[in-house]
Amino acid sequence: MEDVAVGEGGIRLGQLLKxxxxxxxxxxxxxLLAAGLVTVNDEVDTRRGRQLEPGDVVRCAGRAVRVV
Incomplete structure (x- = not known):
């Protein structure tokens, strides 16, 4: 699992994917989101603007990244 550092305010899901x-x-x-290929904390999420917080785990295309 790869860690991705973001600012104090968190990051939106679409931005994190990029x-x-x-x-x-x-x-x-x-x-990717519309096709249901992205999960956040093991739940499918289709909202590009979902606000992510440190500790959230995003999985897509066989890769996993954790927001830190």
Missing amino acids: LAGLAESGADAKG
């Missing part, structure tokens, strides 16, 4: 290299663009992130 930052972690799970999506190449916002459009890519939107497509």
Whole structure:
């Protein structure tokens, strides 16, 4: 599992997907989310604007990243 450091205010799911290299663009992130291919803390989430906090684990395409 890879750790991804974000600022104090957290980060939105769509932004994290791009930052972690799970999506190449916002459009890519939107497509992955719409297809139900992204989980947050082991639950499918389709909201690109979901606010993530430290400790949240995002999984997509066989990779997992943890917000720190």
